[in-house]
């Protein structure tokens with residue numbers, strides 16, 4: 481490493497409160513033995529489609545493919561709290577691999593949660609069964625934000641270890657890393673728990689924009705570092721989940737959220753892995769979400785993919801958008817819907833099949849396997 485580069489790494493390391501990672505080459509790109517760099521995943525159907533190329537088969541994976549729809553998941557999670565399971569590398573890796581083994585999907589999605597960066601920073605947070613993320617103390621004032629502890633690179637070691645274990649098993653199947661976008665993460669922090677309308681964060685951005693910006697920037701850096709740890713340790717793509725962005729109007733999204741989401745991605749752009757941006761209820765935000773600088777836009781089940789592609793001017797590959805509700809419909813109804821989704825996505829510069837949101841816990845896993853078989857049986861031309 482030249483002295484100049486070393487100095488730069490040192491400065492960057494200081495800014496981000498971390499020591500330089502050995503997984504990063506001197507140039508700050510992915511290491512030569514990373515799955516995306518050593519020939520394992522660069523030509524996979526998933527990465528090919530994300531990059532706008534012609535995949536050998538139609539790629540498909542499911543948001544929340546790991547989790548309560550799988551009996552093998554319920555078994556290994558018995559007696560272990562959700563966040564603890566995320567922080568045990570062998571267990572997180574096993575849970576990530578379960579749906580890949582079972583369904584023959586084209587990617588693993590790393591088993592973790594968007595609030596893990598909070599937990600690893602030292603924020604009091606838990607996932608309450610049947611509820612979701614709950615904070616010991618909501619973050620509502622400038623003093624609350626100023627008191628937030630900083631996430632360090634060292635604290636993310638269990639995440640890197642779980643990713644390393646996982647990609648060693650996945651072979652040519654890419655692992656997707658993820659993080660929560662600042663708005664969605666901050667929504668939990670301000671409310672202190674799940675909410676439907678996200679009134680707290682939406683009030684704060686107008687009533688106290690300075691505090692809101694400080695909180696959104698904190699969340700951007702925590703999520704950005706979390707995603708960077710997964711990508712450097714072996715994930716071949718990264719998805720930013722802004723699940724609740726649909727509660728915002730376009731003007732508020734652009735004024736109070738887009739810059740922070742872009743800041744989260746600034747932590748990983750230089751790595752060159754495809755980046756996907758997804759939210760629900762975001763039909764009116766798709767262009768703004770693309771414009772934070774991503775390679776692929778995820779579309780929820782509300783908007784047909786041909787219309788999404790029209791709104792985006794055919795500029796990026798799309799991911800989506802089988803309606804999760806139809807997973808419990810008769811097979812003929814579901815099959816016709818999947819074929820419609822494929823037809824609607826065919827005009828986009830690339831299409832990765834997925835659901836329009838996560839797998840509902842009551843889904844029969846055999847139905848997911850059958851959907852994967854159907855999608856793979858339809859020629860990618």
Ligand code: 1CP
Nearest residue numbers: 543544545546547562589591592593594612674721723838
């Ligand atoms: O005990 C359990 O089974 C807890 C349920 C559960 C699971 C399986 C939670 C609590 N999180 C997860 C894993 C998880 N979370 C994954 C990896 C699994 C996979 O996709 O296969 C991912 C990507 C997430 C990300 C996540 N967590 C998001 C964004 C994705 C989305 O679904 O929109 C969000 C919003 C969360 C918060 C969260 N964590 C858990 C729940 C139940 C929730 C939602 C709560 C709410 O309704 O606000």
